[in-house]
Amino acid sequence: MINEPNNQKPALLAAQQLGRQTETGQWLIRNLSLTIHSGDRIAIVGPTGSGKSLFLRSLAILDEIQEGEIHFHGKLIKDKQIPHFRSQVVYLQQRPVLIEGIVQANLEFALKFQTNQHKPQDTSAVLNLLNSFERPEEFLHRHSSLLSGGEGQIVALLRALVLSPQVLLLDEPTSALDQQTAKMFESIILTWMETSELNPAFVWITHDQSQAQRIASQIMTFPSGNISESQKTP
Ligand SMILES: Nc1ncnc2c1ncn2[C@@H]1O[C@H](COP(=O)(O)OP(=O)(O)OP(=O)(O)O)[C@@H](O)[C@H]1O
Numbered sequence: 001m002i003n004e005p006n007n008q009k010p011a012l013l014a015a016q017q018l019g020r021q022t023e024t025g026q027w028l029i030r031n032l033s034l035t036i037h038s039g040d041r042i043a044i045v046g047p048t049g050s051g052k053s054l055f056l057r058s059l060a061i062l063d064e065i066q067e068g069e070i071h072f073h074g075k076l077i078k079d080k081q082i083p084h085f086r087s088q089v090v091y092l093q094q095r096p097v098l099i100e101g102i103v104q105a106n107l108e109f110a111l112k113f114q115t116n117q118h119k120p121q122d123t124s125a126v127l128n129l130l131n132s133f134e135r136p137e138e139f140l141h142r143h144s145s146l147l148s149g150g151e152g153q154i155v156a157l158l159r160a161l162v163l164s165p166q167v168l169l170l171d172e173p174t175s176a177l178d179q180q181t182a183k184m185f186e187s188i189i190l191t192w193m194e195t196s197e198l199n200p201a202f203v204w205i206t207h208d209q210s211q212a213q214r215i216a217s218q219i220m221t222f223p224s225g226n227i228s229e230s231q232k233t234p
Pocket residue numbers: 022028046047048049050051052053054055
């Protein structure tokens with residue numbers, strides 16, 4: 001098992017020395033490591049183009065990496081384990097893609113994948129989440145093509161949470177939301193963190209320093225890509 005030297009808890013996810021190259025051999029990101037434990041709330045901040053999204057996509061094993069390793073629950077993730085890994089480590093992209101159809105169909109869609117079929121479909125949990133967003137049950141029957149950008153982001157979050165992930169990877173999830181909705185979004189994720197029996201963790205890219213302070217217990221700053229003790233928030 002992989003442990004942080006000063007932390008006795010086993011790591012949930014450990015990414016070591018990740019590196020990603022272009023086809024011509026230029027390094028886009030290199031030597032980036034991150035250890036995630038249950039309950040961790042990690043924000044990633046840094047300038048535009050510093051490689052935050054590339055790193056998060058590498059953590060999610062959505063892009064091929066040319067260097068480094070990813071361990072989940074102490075096990076090196078190889079090709080065969082990737083579908084199971086993706087059912088536990090869920091990535092929420094900046095511009096989510098919804099399927100044609102109503103909101104409810106979008107929420108059920110992910111559960112249809114074989115690796116997710118064992119997960120229970122808890123309708124009341126979804127309705128509670130909708131309540132938190134001050135959206136009526138009728139919202140479940142709205143067609144995805146009629147949703148605003150922000151509402152699409154909300155559906156993408158609900159779809160991710162329905163999967164009960166152990167690690168949620170969020171790439172600027174509130175960039176299309178007004179301030180009030182963004183704060184609701186934050187509070188839903190923080191409530192989910194507190195109430196989920198899985199004791200999950202998240203990594204959240206944001207350009208908003210005050211949001212990072214509100215949501216995170218640790219802040220990773222790019223381009224250096226390290227979490228230092230001094231950057232840990234209260
Ligand atoms: N496949 C690729 N080939 C070449 N360059 C790429 C590729 N993907 C991303 N880049 C470049 O790598 C750099 C880092 O991109 P990335 O999207 O990770 O930045 P970021 O820190 O998330 O930025 P932002 O805050 O604007 O979202 C950018 O300059 C981007 O243009």
